[in-house]
Amino acid sequence: MSDAHRWTFFRAGDFDQVKLASGADLANLSALDQKLWVALACPTNGLEIDARTLALIDTDKDGRVRAPELIAAATFACNNLKNPDDLFKGEASLPLAAINDALPEGKTLLASARRILADIGKADFTSISLEDVGDPARIFADTVFNGDGVITETAAEDDATRALIREIADTIGTVPDRSGKPGIDGTITDAFFAEARAYSAWYARGEESPANVFPIGPERTASAAAAVAAIKPKVDDYFGRCRLAAFDPRALPALNRTPEEYLPIAAVDLTISVEEVAGFPLAVAGAERPLPLAGAVNPAHAAALRTLRDDAVAALLGPRAELTERDWLSLGSKLAPYEAWLAVKEGQRVEKLGLARLREILTSGGAETVAGLIARDKALEAEATSIDQVERLVRYHRDLAHLCTNFVSFEDFYDGRLAIFQYGTLYLDQRACHLCLPVTDAAKHSTMAGLAGAFLAYLDCARPATGEKVQIVAAFTAGESDNLMVGRNGVFYDRQGRDWDATITKIVDNPISLRQAFWAPYKKFVRLLEEQVAKRAAAADAESHSTLTVAATGAANVGNVKPPETKKIDVGTVAALGVAVGAIGAFATALIGYATGLFKMGPLATLGAFVGIMLLISMPSVVLAYIKLRKRNLGPILDANGWAVNARAKINVPFGATLSSVAKLPRGSRRDTSDRYAEKAPPWKSLLFVGLLLYGAYAWWQGKLDRVLPEPARSSTIFPGR
16 A cells, blocks of 8 residues: 555546556555545445445445455455455456465465365365355265354263253253254353352252251152242132121121122033133132132132142141131241242253262362363464454455445446446336436435436336335436326336336426426427317317207207297407407418518528527527536436435436436338228318418419519519409
8 A cells, every 4th residue: 555556537427536456556555635525424235235344344234335354355355365356357256366375364265275175075176256255054964063152962072071062052042053953052052061060059048057958858749839939829819808807797798799790600501710700809708717728719729729728738737728817827827938038049941950969960070171172262363253254355356346346436337337226227108217226215215316306216126026116216317207107117127137017106207308498398288288189179169068058958948939039140249250250360460471571581591580480489498408417417316325426427418328227119110001990181281271372372473472582473563454
């Protein structure tokens, strides 16, 4: 990298862009003033370049490639290749001899590349491809230690260690190994042994006073406590009702539910677990009434009461068929030390292995064995990491120069090659639009992209056969917009050649061409004329319909109504008609006069006058369109897609014509102009011609043309005595 590096620039899009043509150019990117970069950031998705390559360049993993990250990628690639010019070949296979092993990093990369080839059965190959490095699981499939600090059962050298690794994975969980297999790492192992020690220590505290904590032995005490916990809320509820009944006997009917409350559940098939019954008391409450443990009890809880009787009451209080409140409190006090001990239990995740197995693991040296295997794997981290770097170098070897010529400059775009942001080609309205980009939200995208000054159409694209859907925006930069409207259908071809049904859903209207702008006033006039004619025709049709209705009504009622009075001639109407006829005559005379004046000036002057009139009409529209077309800018369209475009990348009229191809007949093709279904020409042209001819003859006969005709052609010369 040198400050003296000489750059070459080319001009396109009305601004200077750097031309990247050599490895030296890429190696010196850090010396290029970023004010001269066309873009400073781009997204890592939605581009026609390998997403994995962009992800490797995006070191901070924020979903965007930025200028410093691209510089770092170029530096890495140039430093580790003997000839950085190889980057411009764009080859997917990297020769091992091309790796720069003169530097320590390159030497490690070369060794890692050879190991990868050996691991996948290509030890005698002299180059490494994307296929070789694209699947890490394939590379590490048969490796026991691969430097990621994760070990699997295959790392163990004996059955006891393999069993321990399985137990750790089963209780704490796993993480994927580089080979793709589930394994354990230091974090998981530490958590396992910490919980095992905590569980053993917690259990030892109970063993210090077994008579107090385990009054009937560990297992039976646990069963008794579980039986009590399962039914405790309902037993407490029952004795609470009994106390309330003792306080006020009037509450007894409400405490035991009224008969009406049984009606809804009695109307359906009953089960002992039906929800409505489960909510009723355990038994019929009464003042100081003991709780029966069998017999007349709520059927939904009968099984739980039997378990309470057999596992807790009989074991701790002795056999009995009912339980008083005093017995219930005594039962709770006997289990209180166990419940207090149970409340602070630790190591629940490893508990299922059992106390005996956990204590065996803790005393067998298993922790040291597993930690040693993990450390052995971790020791290969540098070598394994360099394997990842080999993938980076192979991908950069293919993609880096291509990315730079679409990021630092837009050389591909302005040289007629497809840029990485061009998504495909849209065919619609006898045009092929090559500037198409994917979008996720047309409304949001158009807010920014509308500032580009281009005619944009947003389309929904779908492939019914696969159910795939995508939205795109297409720029129309040639032709006319008369036939472009929401709802029109076309076909979109993506860069892989797949075809999509495309329908316009939104349009951002802007001028497309100067030709369209020139004829726009006349088209507007014709549309206005058509609208006025349609309105007049509709009014005349309505009037005619009304007249026919009146006539039909009169005919149906003849003899019943007086005949209509003869309409008198309206003098005002006659006068108005006269004025109208006079105005038409004056207009015709004036028109003839102007035409006569033009003809006096000669053919060229007449043609020039007509051209001048047309320019006078069209020039405002053309000037306005020219101003807008000069402002067409690619930047807002890309910015709306997540780019940070650093230049005013113009799309002028000549360049725009290359982005939208208008249909043309192939060179050398023949054209048959006959059309059996062609419409007959309307007669008004012939009538107009005849009318003008007759008027001209009349004007010549009256001598009105003598001023502009040569003497032999004057009517006064030919007919001197008329």
